[in-house]
Amino acid sequence: MRRYPVKSMLGEEVAEGEVSERGLAGDRARAVLDVATGRIASAKNPRLWRSLLTVEGARAPGDAELSALLGREVRLIDVPPEGAAFERSVPEQVLAEGVEAEVSHTVGTLGAAAPPGTFFDYAPLHLITTSTLERIAALGPRGHVEALRYRPNLVIATEAEGFVENGWTGGELRVGDDVVLRVMVASPRCAVPTLAHGPLDRDPDALRTVARHNRVEPLPGMGEQPCAGVYARVLRPGRIRKGDRVRLTPAA
Numbered sequence: 001m002r003r004y005p006v007k008s009m010l011g012e013e014v015a016e017g018e019v020s021e022r023g024l025a026g027d028r029a030r031a032v033l034d035v036a037t038g039r040i041a042s043a044k045n046p047r048l049w050r051s052l053l054t055v056e057g058a059r060a061p062g063d064a065e066l067s068a069l070l071g072r073e074v075r076l077i078d079v080p081p082e083g084a085a086f087e088r089s090v091p092e093q094v095l096a097e098g099v100e101a102e103v104s105h106t107v108g109t110l111g112a113a114a115p116p117g118t119f120f121d122y123a124p125l126h127l128i129t130t131s132t133l134e135r136i137a138a139l140g141p142r143g144h145v146e147a148l149r150y151r152p153n154l155v156i157a158t159e160a161e162g163f164v165e166n167g168w169t170g171g172e173l174r175v176g177d178d179v180v181l182r183v184m185v186a187s188p189r190c191a192v193p194t195l196a197h198g199p200l201d202r203d204p205d206a207l208r209t210v211a212r213h214n215r216v217e218p219l220p221g222m223g224e225q226p227c228a229g230v231y232a233r234v235l236r237p238g239r240i241r242k243g244d245r246v247r248l249t250p251a252a
Contacts, residue, residue, distance in 0.1 A: 001013065001014050001015070001016075001017065001024070001153065001154055001155075001240070001241075001242050002014070002148065002151075002152065002153060003017065003024050003025075003026045003027035003028075003153065004027055004028055004057055004151060005026055005027070005028075005029055005030065005057035005058050005060070006028075006029070006030045006031060006032065006052075006055075006057035006060050006076070007028050007030070007031040007032070007040065007041075007042065007119045008031075008032070008041060008042050008043040008044075008049060008052040008053065008192075009052050009053070009055045009056065009057035009060060010053060010054075010055060010056045010057055010197065010198050011057060011148065011151065012056070012057070012058050014026075014242075015241065015242050016239060016240065016241040016242065017239070017240065018237070018238070018239050019125070019175075019179050019234055019237055019238060019239070019240055020234060020237040021115055021124065021233070021234050021237065022114075022115055022118055022124055023114075023118070023120065023124030023125050023153070023234070024124075024125065024153050024240075027124075027153060028118065028119040028120055029078060029119075030057075030060070030076050030077060030078045030119070031076075031077055031080070031119040032049075032052065032066065032070075032074045032075070032076060032077075033074060033075050033076075033077045033081070034048075034072060034073075034074055035072075035073040035074060035075060036072065036073065038081060039084075039085050039086055039087060039107075040080070040084050040085065040086040040110065040119065041070070041074060041086075042086040042087065042088070042121075043191075043192050043195060044086065044087065044088040044089060044121075044190040044191065044192060045086075045087040045088065045089045045105055046089060046094060046099040046191050046192075046194075046195055047089070047099060047100055047101065047102060047103070048070075048072070048087075049070065050099055050195050050196070051069055051070055052070070053192075053195055053196060053197050053198065054069075054196075054198065055069070056198075060076060062076075063075040063076060079117060080110055080117060080118070080119060083109065084109065084110045084119075085107050085108060085109050085110070086107070086108055086110065086121070087105045087106070087107055087108075088105055088106050088107075088108055088190055089103050089104070089105045089190070089191055090103055090104045090105065090106070091189065091190050091191045091194075091207055091211075091226070092211070094191040094194070095191075095194070095204055095207060095208055095211075099191070099194075099195065099202070108121065111123075113184055113231065113233060114233075122184075122185075122231050123184050123185075123231035123232060123233050124232075124233055124234060125153050125154070125181060125231065125232045125233070125234065126150075126151065126152050126153050126154075126187060126229055126230075126231055126232075127152055127153065127154045127155075127156055127165070127173075127181075127183075127229055127230050127231075127232055128147065128150050128152040128154075128155055128156070128165070128187075128228060128229035128230075129155070129156045129157075129158040129164055129165055129229075130155060130156070130157045130158055131158040131159070131160055131161060131162060131163070131164045132162075132163050132164065132165060132228050132229065133145060133147055133155070134161075135161065135162050135163060135213075135214075136206070136209050136210060136213075136228065139209050139212075139213050140205045140206075140208075140209040141205055142203070142205065145203070145205075145206055145209075146197075146200060148197060148200075149192075149193040149194075149197060149200070149203065149206045150187075150189070150193050150206075150228055150229055151192065152229055154175070154240075154246075156246050163214045163227075163228070165183075165186065165229060165230045166186060166214070166216055166227070167250070168183040168230055168248060168250070169183055169184065169185060169186065169230065169251065170182075170183065170250075170251030170252075171183050171248055171249055171250045171251045172235065172248070172249040173232065173246055173247070173248055173249075174246070174247045174249070175240050175244050175245075175246050176238070176239070176240050176241060176244035176245065177238070178236065178237075178238025178239060178240075179234070179236060179237065179238040179239075179240050180234075180235040180236035181232040181233065181234055181235060182232060182233050182234075182235050183230050183231075183232050184230070184231045184232055184233060185218040185219055185230065185231050186216050186218045186225075186227035186229070186230055186231075187218075187227055187228060187229040187230055187231055188218055188222070188225035188226065188227055189207055189210050189211075189225075189226045189227060189228055190207075191207065193206035193207050193210075193228075194206055194207045194208075207226060210226040210227065210228050211226035214226065214227055214228060215227070
């Protein structure tokens with residue numbers, strides 16, 4: 001179980017935590033604002049912001065030090081500005097041209113399926129299964145892939161083979177005794193899994209393998225996207241703990 005105290009910075013493992021409609025307590029509590037553009041800094045645009053993944057969010061430095069690291073004037077914020085937006089580089093172009101290339105990007109607004117005032121890209125929780133991680137590892141050249149590259153809140157142990165979350169959309173997950181989640185959509189993958197994460201080197205195949213073997217349409221009209229894991233929202237809040245049993249009720 002992981003939370004990411006500052007958006008796009010390194011996360012931390014926690015043994016237990018409260019879950020509310022705003023996600024896991026302490027997750028994405030702050031973000032970095034690009035002063036020049038008024039946009040939220042996101043490693044989804046690796047040319048500008050990949051260095052965020054060298055910083056531990058729980059011990060984020062002050063604004064001056066961050067600005068020096070990133071080469072742009074930034075400041076840490078805990079409330080999103082109105083209409084907060086972020087840039088997402090086209091992941092296939094990043095794969096083809098490299099993380100330093102100036103490639104095409106789209107501009108997204110925060111939290112389409114999250115409460116106002118949060119820093120989530122889409123929904124408050126991101127989940128991935130061991131089945132999906134094992135499948136990516138088996139299909140990729142390294143034979144291994146690190147879960148933290150995909151920045152999940154929960155890694156769910158599953159016995160079935162393949163990208164099992166693809167069939168979870170619309171279903172409910174009961175985590176432990178109290179928490180109930182609604183699975184919303186498959187998670188489209190950006191360039192972030194390919195980047196260096198702290199001591200982990202770059203791994204382009206963390207995205208390339210997914211792009212080759214698991215392209216699905218998360219929402220009508222989006223077209224097929226490389227996906228791994230799912231987004232969820234909280235139907236019933238409560239406390240969850242590492243090792244809690246997870247039960248799926250499929251969509252009717």
